[in-house]
Amino acid sequence: MxxxxxxxxxxxxxxxxxxxxxxxxxxxxxxxxxxxxxxxxxxxxxxxxxxxxxxxxxxxxxxxxxxxxxxxxxxxxxxxxxxPFLSKIFEQKPINEMVRERLIENGYKISGVGYSVPGKIYHVTVEGPEDYYKQVNKEIKKITEDVIASSGYDDFKVEVGLEQKIEHKDDPRNRDGEMLFKTVSEIVPKLQKQGYKIHTYGSGYADPDAKVMRITLDIEDTEKRTDEIEQAILEGIHELGLKNEVTVNFHKFNVLKRETENKWASKVLPVIGEGMLGKKEYKTKGIGYSFKKGIMNIYITTKIDKSDSEAPELASKIEAEIHEFLQSDDLKDIVADTPYKIVVRDKEGKDIN
Incomplete structure (x- = not known):
């Protein structure tokens, strides 16, 4: 290139x-x-x-x-x-960013942009009163469609909606959740400074009806002092006087594997997803990936049936496009020597290639 x-x-x-x-x-x-x-x-x-x-x-x-x-x-x-088509996408800004910038440049009040995979619908959420939404929604839709088309995409539908304000009720469960997270956010940094290999963390109820509050910590797989970490956290939240039980859960991960997965997930896979979903010729309805045993598996689910005469040709075309992109000079430092597999599936989830 x-x-x-x-x-x-x-x-x-x-x-x-x-x-x-x-x-x-x-x-x-x-x-x-x-x-x-x-x-x-x-x-x-x-x-x-x-x-x-x-x-x-x-x-x-x-x-x-x-x-x-x-x-x-x-x-x-x-x-x-x-x-290659995917390489051109890689060189330009993400479609979300281009749409947002264009709309803001034209003075529209936007609270959110993004696309949903089911239905390939590109959503733009308008901020403001309903009268304002009725005044600008058609103009916003036209501009968004123009930006998407200029990027070479022809398989996204555009929907413009009004931002829905959610009123938070004064629920004791919400207060307890906020208190718990605030306390955990004060304890974890102190543990990190002491050398405990904790990365990300979160807390709250597993679901609206749950009676147990849960704290989840991502820790390196070389960190063995989980009992000490759990004790320090439970002692720290004891003074809150929470009525519900609190549990501490650990998710261990390998640092090098996570770094590799994060590189792909932030720089490579969004490009593949945007490109495959945005072009009619690829007949894609879904994408996904898994990183197991050091292998990056990329899954492309199409709209056709495996028995369709054009299925093998489509699978080969998709596989070749992605492979050419992954082998490009732009991705040498990202892909490096990470083995990968491209799996193209039919609409029922059956492997075609």
Whole structure:
């Protein structure tokens, strides 16, 4: 893909970029660096930020021009066709971020954006009174559809809804839950400072009718002092005088395996999911993954039946697209030597490939 992007660079250097534009780009980068906002120039999926210099900022502009004009320029369309679809998604912002930015730029009050896998429905939630919602919901839907289409997606439906305010009743259970979490949030950092290998934690009722309150701690699998941790936490919450019983549960994990899984889950799998669900040609209705025994298993569930004559071809197409993306230069540091398996299934969950 690097060779193809060089062609794009040269094309725009020759036909579109001049000294005045270059100077403006450099000035903008310099200004952003002074404001400590350089990461905003090249946002990627969550927690994925690359170090930028003037030259890479120029490339950001080129890529933006390239994606926008590939549909209009035959020469650029030819170059674009050689870049894997998922790699193009990887280079652009997440669709959620693009929609939110466009709507905010147009002055709309938005409280949430995102898509649900069942039905492939893209939801936009409007903040404000009902009168405001009735006034802007059609405009918001049109803008959202335009942003989604410009990203190359053709299989998302858009629904715009009004934010529903939930009134929290003065329930003793809510107060107890808040008190418990506040206390745990004070105890755990102290234990962490003492060297206990605790990572994330949470507390509350398992379900609305539960009578036992539960504290869950993620700890490294090398941490053996669970009795000491449990004792310290229970002693700390004893003074709260909670009426319900409180239990402490531990979830042990391997640090290296979790780091690998987190890299895939934050940087790779969202791209695959967005791309597979957003294009009609892949006929995808669901995605999932599991990381077991050091192998990343990626599951793509399609809308077709295994007995369908086109099932093998579709499975091969999906598998090839994902494999090409995972083997790209962009993902060398992420995928590294982690073995993976791509499983394509029919609408009943039967493996096709």
């Amino acid at each position: 690097e060779k193809e992007l060089k062609k794009v660079y040269e094309h725009y250097r020759k036909h579109y970029i001049n000294d005045q534009i270059t100077t403006r780009i450099q000035n903008k980068v310099h200004q952003e660096m002074e404001n400590n906002n350089i990461s905003q120039l090249k946002k990627q999926r969550p927690i994925f930020v690359k170090k930028l210099f003037y030259t890479s900022a120029f490339c950001v502009v080129v890529i933006g021009l390239f994606i926008g004009s590939a549909f209009f320029s035959p020469a650029m369309a030819e170059v674009a066709s050689k870049i």
